[in-house]
Amino acid sequence: MTDHLPSLRETLDAHGLSAKKSFGQHFLLDLNVTRKIVRYAGPFDGRAVIEVGPGPGGLTRALLESDAGKVVLVEKDPRFIPLLSELDDGSGRLTIVEADALKVREAELVEGPAHLVSNLPYNVGTPLLIKWLTGPWTPCALTLMFQKEVAERVVAQPGEDAYGRLAVITQAVAEARIVMHLPAAAFTPPPKVASAVVHLIPLAERPAPDRLKRLERVTAAAFGQRRKMLRSSLKQLGGAALCEAAGIEPDARAETIDVAGFLRLADALT
Structure with missing residues (x-):
């Protein structure tokens, strides 16, 4: 367990860090919530997990408590690298990559099947989803937090207002369902909209x-x-x-x- 660590809020204060609007950052500091998200994402059965935009590491702490094998963090904001490094226990299980997730080649980060679990930065959530669903590297499952409106567009059915291009492309390659809703107040700073967690499992037979x-x-x-x-x-x-x-x-x-x-x-x- 990571209960011996300082609270996420204390860690942010100690490093003098706050969310950056330009990166679409909204932090999830309640470990009860992050552990619940990881439960929806698992079990991992020792497989690797990639997390994009870990920020202060709330979701990372829950992943390190889980049955995940290797945990790979992809963080674009260099301010958070020292803070995330404090979560490394020296076992070799945690890898931190300072990079833009839109440009990363995931196959070079992990060997074998891997999961994606992320509280995605709001400004890149949709392009990242399309990259992972249609690109050359396919995760075995994705558990991703989006703005509620985007999550509804991902899972929408024909005839619904939210049904559109994102729903068609997503559902052509994966099964998708909303597994959790979160109010804006759950985040620091609170965004102007609610959020939702979507769990996706790529189809065994995907379009070429x-x-x-x-x-x-x-x-x-x-x-x-x-x-x-x-x-x-x-x-x-x-x-x-x-x-x-x-x-x-x-x-x-x-x-x-x-x-x-x-x-x-x-x-x-x-």
Whole structure:
């Protein structure tokens, strides 16, 4: 356990640190909450875990108490490296990488299957998710905290207001569900919005990279003009003919088409 360590608030004060707005930082200092998130993410069965944006290390402490093997921290803000280094017990289990997570090659950080568990910085949460779901390296599971609105967009179903491009691309490659809601007051400093934790498990059979690229083109066009019929919004890609080739009604609108339908549109694009 990490109970012998000073509290997270005491540690921040000792290092004279506070959240940086430009990095989208909002710290989770309640260890009861971070331990609960790690329980939702596990069990890890000795596999490695990558955490992005650990900040003062609230989630890191909970990960070090878990059955994770190697714990790899990717932190862009150099102010936190000395503070995080204090969590290293010399066992070789903790690795700290000062880097931009959008540019990191995860396969070079861990060997074998690994989990991702993070309270993501608000300003890069969506691009990081897309990177992990569509890039060359695939985690065995992801447990990620987003703004509530973004979390709802990740798990949304056809016909719901939040359903859009993010839901289609995510659900084409993974199962996703919200496992926990957190009020703004749980964070320091409190953001203007509530947050939610999403648990994602990549599908065993994922679309090939070229198929995903076509899916991204189709969804960008369809949801770029989501109030229009697909015959109009997809005009540059084939319009009604593309829809008919995919078995989709050309007069339908994007928000009514399920993931399987969008994959058929992507396939028809060839």
